[in-house]
Amino acid sequence: MTANTAQGKRVRKYYLELERRLRNGDLTLAGEVVGNYDTNSDVHTQVLLRTDTATSGGPPEWVTLWKEARGDQKQMGKVMRGMIKAKGVKDPRVYQAVENIHNQSVWNFDGWTRQFLKENGVKVSAAAEAMNKNQLNVREQFSDTFCKRLMDMDTPTVQSIRKLAEEIKLATLPYTKFHELQEYKPKHDEKGNPVPCGKRARQIESAHRRSQKRLATIERCKALNVRHAATG
Template sequence: MVHEKTKQCACLFVIDFDKAYGWLGFTQKIKAKAHLLENCEEDVDYTMKLENFAPDITSPLEKHGNCETIMITADCFKAICMSARTAQGKRVRQYYLELERRVREGDLTLAGEVVQNYDNANGVHTQVLLRTDTSATNGPPEWVTLWKEARGDQKEMGKVMRGIIKAKGVKDPRVYQEVENIHNQSVWNFEGWTRQYLKENGVRVNAAAEAMNKKQLNVREQFSDTFCKKLIDMDAPTAQSIRKLAEEIKIATLPYTNFHQLQEYKPNHDDKGNPVPCGKRVRQLESAHRRSQKRLATVERRRALETA
């Protein structure tokens, strides 16, 4: 709407600063004005006009004194939005970062909007060739499917374990988390708590299994399976006896994990070479595959329309 107004009135300064700073989340005009003067240039990004109104004794409600009017350009408005330290300013920055990401990845929706706007403005029809890649036909690597299967099995064993602990009447709510922590210790061979271990290795995930590869997930599943079978045979287990059982299985598992060198966190890497947890990498590859499929589908639809 602002860009259309700029075209119609042949004037760059079309946004009222009083409305702009309120929308942006500034509580005081003086702070917003200081931000504007610090980051923008007068007569290029904004204009400032000062009017003087004489007091009207007969009508005290009429405005009087000095009245300052500031008008800014569309680009100036974007600039102060991106540099403002307000909640709305943060949302604007996230918007432009998301826009850049979509452009970089060749998002079809965004590309279609850009081309359509250009065609409408210039009265032309643009033929667009869409980039595709082999992942559209071949799909993600085989290890992605294997990892998802192992992750699903490990999750199911976690549900079974929680159900058995509950069925045994153990009321301590921390027992399951402590057993899970011992499971992780047996796979990665560390002492302490999982959260601290992941933090020290620079891994940001909610569930530790998201940072494990397929082989590590399989060890976790076998650990849980053994734990559940022995827990079922226990009569009236307590929180202390459950922890002791988990520690015994951990000791028996450590030689196996050391032999297969499972104790280190070995991340996958994204397209830029940055290390990422396995679970996040799986979702990245699947998302890239879905985008490629959409591109191919769009190409096929256009070919069908041209043939028709």
């Protein structure tokens, strides 16, 4: 706080404001979420300022459910990739094509995933990072159905594999449309840019860890005060 920098002045001003509000009996900050700007990576995150035991419950339930769905989808993708290779189809472009058809069945678009994400302003390494829990579950079921039907094929070719994926896509689209899963509906940051689910989940988890550290610091300070009072 004593650093003669813009960030240091911002932090000092922030704590002075906290002190002023505390002296006036304003305790509304107990559950406030504020924005935090990381100058090193040029990203905005949200910081949880709760300092009561309610934070020990962990992040919101949807974060845990999303992580579980993401893990299941990843595992099923590995199984699908291995089965394609086991059937004697070595071309890596086959798996990429099938994965793209997966994404088409969830989001209901034509063309390639990279172009779709670019048009929606989404920057992710994997399309699944931009999907919510329900969309990830659809992708997992798509992979499961694909593997079961691929297992029954004796000598699959590149063309027959693509055809199989297209058939499953056509069967999946009515479901995704009915449940309105085909639309990409991201949250947005302070600049109005879409924030994928994966990034949001990690931001919330990071904020929770910081909050837990604050709680631990407060508990240590209380223990020290008690110790000093007993010895003093």
